[in-house]
Amino acid sequence: MSGISIQFFGAALRVTGSCSLVQCAGKQILVDCGLLQGGGEEDRELNREDFPFEPSAIDAVVLTHGHLDHSGRLPRLVEAGFDGPVFAHPATGELAVIVWRDSARLSAKYDGGPLYDETAVERTTELLRPLRYRQALHLGDLQIRLFDAGHILGSSSVLLETNGKRLLFSGDLGTPNTPILRDPNTDWDVDRLDAVVIESTYGNRLHKSRAETVEEFKEIVLRSVAHKGMVLIPSFAIGRTQEMLFHFNDMAQADQLPRVPVLLDSPMAEKVTEVYRSHRECYDDETWEKIKHGDLPMRFDGLRELVTSAESKTVKQMAPPAVVIAGSGMCTGGRILHHLKDFAGRDSTTVVFVGWQGHGTLGRAMIDGAERIRIHGQDVDVHARIETLGGFSAHADRDTLIAWTRALPGGEKHFLVNHGEEEAARGLAAELRKEGHKAQAVEPEQLFEF
Numbered sequence: 001m002s003g004i005s006i007q008f009f010g011a012a013l014r015v016t017g018s019c020s021l022v023q024c025a026g027k028q029i030l031v032d033c034g035l036l037q038g039g040g041e042e043d044r045e046l047n048r049e050d051f052p053f054e055p056s057a058i059d060a061v062v063l064t065h066g067h068l069d070h071s072g073r074l075p076r077l078v079e080a081g082f083d084g085p086v087f088a089h090p091a092t093g094e095l096a097v098i099v100w101r102d103s104a105r106l107s108a109k110y111d112g113g114p115l116y117d118e119t120a121v122e123r124t125t126e127l128l129r130p131l132r133y134r135q136a137l138h139l140g141d142l143q144i145r146l147f148d149a150g151h152i153l154g155s156s157s158v159l160l161e162t163n164g165k166r167l168l169f170s171g172d173l174g175t176p177n178t179p180i181l182r183d184p185n186t187d188w189d190v191d192r193l194d195a196v197v198i199e200s201t202y203g204n205r206l207h208k209s210r211a212e213t214v215e216e217f218k219e220i221v222l223r224s225v226a227h228k229g230m231v232l233i234p235s236f237a238i239g240r241t242q243e244m245l246f247h248f249n250d251m252a253q254a255d256q257l258p259r260v261p262v263l264l265d266s267p268m269a270e271k272v273t274e275v276y277r278s279h280r281e282c283y284d285d286e287t288w289e290k291i292k293h294g295d296l297p298m299r300f301d302g303l304r305e306l307v308t309s310a311e312s313k314t315v316k317q318m319a320p321p322a323v324v325i326a327g328s329g330m331c332t333g334g335r336i337l338h339h340l341k342d343f344a345g346r347d348s349t350t351v352v353f354v355g356w357q358g359h360g361t362l363g364r365a366m367i368d369g370a371e372r373i374r375i376h377g378q379d380v381d382v383h384a385r386i387e388t389l390g391g392f393s394a395h396a397d398r399d400t401l402i403a404w405t406r407a408l409p410g411g412e413k414h415f416l417v418n419h420g421e422e423e424a425a426r427g428l429a430a431e432l433r434k435e436g437h438k439a440q441a442v443e444p445e446q447l448f449e450f
Contacts, residue, residue, distance in 0.1 A: 002163050005449045006197070009052055010034060011419040012444040015201055015358065016043075016069035018419060020169070025141040025162040027059040031169050031197075035072035035103070035115075038330065038358025047073060047115060052445065056081035062144060063088040064171030065155035066095030067238060072103050075120035078127065087137060089146055090130040091154030091279040095238055095272060097125050102237075102268050106333055133185075150174030150184035151394050152239035153275065153282050157185065165450055166190060170198040172419065173396040173404055177210045179246040180276065180297060182284045184396070184404055192410030194450045200420030200441070201356065201395040203428025213391025214247060218256065220352055220387050225260050225321040229348035232384075234336045234363060236329035237269035239394050240355050242276045244325055245298040252300040263315060265306040265326040265335045273298055316342045329355045331362035341375045349384035354392040359421075402431055415439035416448060 004024040010017035011034070018032040036043035055077050063071050063086060074086065074096070088096065100121040108114035131137055133156070137144045141163060146156035151174040158169040176183045207213075224231045235241045241264070251257035264270060277298060280291070290297050306312050312335050315324060327334035340362075343349040357363035362373060367388055373380050396404065405415070415437050417429045425441035432439035442448075 003450050004160065004162065004165050004167050004194070005447060006167065006195075006416070007445060007447045008418060008442045009445060010036070011069070012442045012446065013420075013422045013425055015356070015419055015421060018064070018070045019073070020197065020418075021053055022160060022167065024160065024165070025139070027139055027142050028057055029142070029160070030058050030061045030077075031158055032064055032070040033061060033074040033077050034067070034069040037069050038332070038361050040360045047076075051077065051080060054081070056083070058082050058084060060084045060139060061086045062158050063092050063096060064149065064158060064169060065152055066092045066099055067152065067172070068099050068103060070172070071096040071099060075100050075104070075116040075124040078124045079116055079120045084127070085129045086124070086127045087129050087131045087144060089132065089154035089156050091275060091282060092156065093128040093130060094275045095152070095154065096128075097121070098268060098271050098275070099238070100124060147185040147188075148182055148282075150178065150181050153181065153279055159190070161190075166193045167450065168193050168196045168408070170196065170404070172199050172201070172394070173401065174394055175207065175210065175396050175400055178394065179243050180283060180287050182282065186404065186407035188407075188409045190409055193408060193413055195414045195416060195448070196405070196408065197416045197418060198401065198405070198428070199395070200401070200417045200425045200428040202393065202397040203401060203417065203420045203424040203431075205397055205424070206399060207393055207397040208391035210391060213389050217247060217352070217354075217389055217392070218251060220350060221323065222256070222258075224350040224385075225258055225323075227348060228321050229350055230320045230339075230343045230346070231323040232336065232339050232343060232349060232351045233323065233325045233354060234329050234331050234351070235266075235269070235325050235327065236355050237266055237327050238272050240329060240392065241266065241269040241325055241327075242273055242298055243392065244354065245273065245303070248303070248323075249295070249297055249300040252302060253295060257302065260302065260321050260323060261318075262300075262303050262323045263306055263325065264303065265312050265315065265324055265339070267307060269325070269327060270305050270307065312338065315339060320348065329363070330357050331366070337375050340373070341378065341380055344373070344384045345381050347383040347385070350387060351384050352387045352389065354389050356393060356395070398428060398431060401428060402435065405432065405435065405437075413437050414450070417441045
């Protein structure tokens with residue numbers, strides 16, 4: 001076959017479980033191998049099913065980034081027979097290893113047995129091969145290059161080229177002016193693209209501006225602190241937590257933050273933050289200016305990192321006000337559940353959601369107004385104030401996605417819209433057709449050839 005074929009085995013008409021099989025130049029390449037999340041028992045069972053392709057026949061895997069829904073099923077692929085290279089930005093590789101270890105531990109604890117074990121994680125780690133932005137990798141007649149996607153540290157768009165054909169995966173695209181990270185790449189060195197696989201998490205919605213969101217966030221925190229309440233922030237360990245630390249640092253530097261403890265209660269987030277601190281090559285100019293002036297963007301007076309479970313349990317006895325940043329971001333596990341159980345029943349508490357909440361998750365239920373939730377087998381009445389700040393999303397909204405497509409080289413293109421719930425994916429596809437392109441929301445296991 002002289003062209004390229006692509007088949008979607010995940011993130012088709014849904015957000016999680018990214019997994020796309022590309023066949024070209026005599027190679028079978030898997031772009032991402034993620035877990036399904038947010039759908040309860042059905043998704044957990046699907047994550048344990050056999051792959052719909054032969055893992056041992058895959059020549060290589062390319063990871064767009066380290067989030068669980070893009071990398072989390074890879075050790076299971078290795079257990080099933082895959083033993084080829086896994087190409088990823090160096091930061092993505094480091095983050096993925098943290099994610100895999102955490103996933104193995106949590107699945108063993110909560111999902112009736114481990115999805116994979118530590119041995120599988122170690123075998124997968126050995127397969128990682130670093131690939132920096134714009135570095136050309138050749139597998140026979142296939143060239144692979146990564147470009148900064150601005151979503152989380154090391155996140156990448158993936159460009160595949162063979163026999164005059166070019167296929168671009170957007171990966172998850174970030175939003176402009178996200179702290180720490182550069183904006184998604186718009187500087188391309190090719191003259192055209194045959195097809196583009198584009199994410200659509202917020203393909204039919206708009207975010208508030210980052211600046212407005214930051215000011216709203218500060219007002220929420222300061223109001224709650226002034227009323228001597230607890231501020232609970234369920235936060236994703238990768239990306240969102242580091243941005244929260246950045247904003248708290250800004251508040252501290254500007255003397256806007258009262259002397260109140262800010263507690264980072266997520267062992268995984270602490271490990272991730274160290275990875276963020278070690279990969280300064282991914283930082284934007286604003287962050288570099290802070291560093292040059294001696295202001296480390298994720299450290300400030302008042303920050304305490306709670307490492308052990310014993311340290312986490314001391315929060316229950318603390319006299320408010322205090323801020324607690326804890327995983328998981330959708331309240332599907334992690335230490336945030338203990339804090340919600342202890343404080344959600346108080347009307348002085350504020351719970352601030354700073355990321356997307358999947359259908360079926362506890363976080364979505366609270367945003368939708370649940371007056372009673374169930375945690376660790378106990379019913380908990382919700383009297384806390386619930387705040388939602390969608391403007392902190394690490395995903396580009398509709399207009400930002402369209403702006404990114406306008407910067408792509410060439411004229412009319414074929415867009416394959418994935419990684420979005422049906423309304424969002426079909427909505428973005430319709431917008432792209434208005435722009436003069438061929439565009440469609442992809443469906444599970446749908447096959448395309450170019």
